[in-house]
Amino acid sequence: MSELKNDRFIRALLRQPVDRTPIWMMRQAGRYLPEYRATRQRAGSFLDLCKNEELACEVTLQPLRRYPMDAAILFSDILTVPDALGLGLYFEEGEGPRFRKTVRTEKDLAALNSISAEDDLSYVMSAVRTIRRELGGQVPLIGFSGSPWTLASYMVEGGSSKDFRHIKTMAYDQPELMHHLLSLLADAVADYLGAQVRAGAQVLQIFDTWGGVLSAAGYEEFSLAYMQRIISQIPGEADGRPVPVIVFTKNGGQWLPAIADSGATAVGIDWTTDIGVARACIGSSVALQGNMDPSMLFASPARIRQEVATILASFGHGSGHVFNLGHGITPGVDPDNVTAFVDAVQELSVKYHQD
């Protein structure tokens, strides 16, 4: 494997000195880019794109050609594991992900496939290897998965949900069944992330998209505990370097101390949290990733730059911050506004890393 030419992202995650604050964007390979939309059309369905290693590599690299991002992220879906378990993932245009089968009983659970990520998600590992090779050490590659709670919510509901009625009823009324499903998923995700690291992923992120719909106690019991279980199972290093793990719970701002205690290297925060408050709260034990409102990218370049300045000032001096949006970039954003965003972070962050 090529030597890593830019390790600013990994150094910031480890809270080691950097020359400026690194940046990448959640969903940076996405629909706001015309070249992404063209490749997506060529691939067929969204899943066809995920499963084609050359095209998945192509869209992973597209944002890096436009912007000097400090990390690449594997192009894939958070729901590949439940798909491999046999639920039949598909996408209806404008509807979000759906599953052909749901898991609502012990019998449904027993009917799930036994999987090994190396074999049953080999298309993901092929994509990781291809991307890592094509990156040529330019920046680190992030591997990822959905959190067990997030995967389970789609598996139990059968798709997106407004009130999470079925999974919450399971969690509240059949906690043993819920824990059984979450345990199975935690082990499958740990195996999946470990395989991604062996294939070449250098940093891992767990997307806990729906942990924030739980109560404080429910979050610890049904979401955080299983992310901790994953972190304890995955390899702490690869090629002699540590493999940092980022945990991102959308709407998790009230629970930062508990998340910081999970064993994660870094905690992703959404834009509702003041990053200065978060740093004062947990910045001595973990790095922080975030947190500009994705909708700020609809504003003018000057306003975007001002917001970047505010966030940098709120975090303050020193390492331990990876700049990002507080959630995935929204389709419809003008790619030139992303240029203004990335440039602002690069230019304005330097002074926070000088002695």
Place this chain on the structure above:
Amino acid sequence: MSELKNDRFIRALLRQPVDRTPIWMMRQAGRYLPEYRATRQRAGSFLDLCKNEELACEVTLQPLRRYPMDAAILFSDILTVPDALGLGLYFEEGEGPRFRKTVRTEKDLAALNSISAEDDLSYVMSAVRTIRRELGGQVPLIGFSGSPWTLASYMVEGGSSKDFRHIKTMAYDQPELMHHLLSLLADAVADYLGAQVRAGAQVLQIFDTWGGVLSAAGYEEFSLAYMQRIISQIPGEADGRPVPVIVFTKNGGQWLPAIADSGATAVGIDWTTDIGVARACIGSSVALQGNMDPSMLFASPARIRQEVATILASFGHGSGHVFNLGHGITPGVDPDNVTAFVDAVQELSVKYHQD
């Protein structure tokens, strides 16, 4: 007006001793009740129901006939004020509220009607008077409005939104226009709530449904400041009794200290906040209202009772707690589960109010 026979709700809001924790439910007059659905069908559209004082009174009283609630809440919509301003509120089945016109420019703003709540929302005041009369002092009547930010979000977007793209672009790029609109709305809402009090409302609640989509700084600037402005303008008492004001910001758990400083008598919290943590944080200056997960009502009566016990224990001994859900009750809940919920609060809370 009749003497108030049950003032437990008002006493708890004022943190005065009570015999047990009072309870009501957001959206307690709603679709989960078969008698509501029947009246709704008889009325025609949802707005027809709001505008018919006899039927609005009927649905307001329906939950009180089934459950020993400690408060009634005016049946109306949070968007009556923008409707009176001339935007043309309507509802498409399963789509949420929509407006025929949007407000995106100074010109749109200048075209809004000048309104007086007494005249232009007289149907609401008629409903308040009718309900208050029919209640006969059984329990206090809550009047309400949406927060300025929440009203503005529907007015600028034209309806519900996933990313609040238009209003956020206005807030970020045209803050003067945004503040102009919010000022106008704050004054209109203050006039509206004042008129509700004169018509007979004994407690007021401001529903800040969408304040939680803002950043911490944005919340204070665009939502909280205007709720403060309203609170400073509305009458502090009526008929020689104080008129408590409850502020409820969904997803506002990170900002409780700021909300508690707004001048509100009580702060509504959603289920993602631990009520014991919230009490330790702001319970010495305001009462708390909440906060069971509405989806808990899909669980078994025994599990509901257990959750009520957990929340009561978390709040602990003494007054200053109004039991409620952490958000409106979900259509599809079995009305018998609400019985289990209300009974549990009544029975299990007594011991927290004994010396």
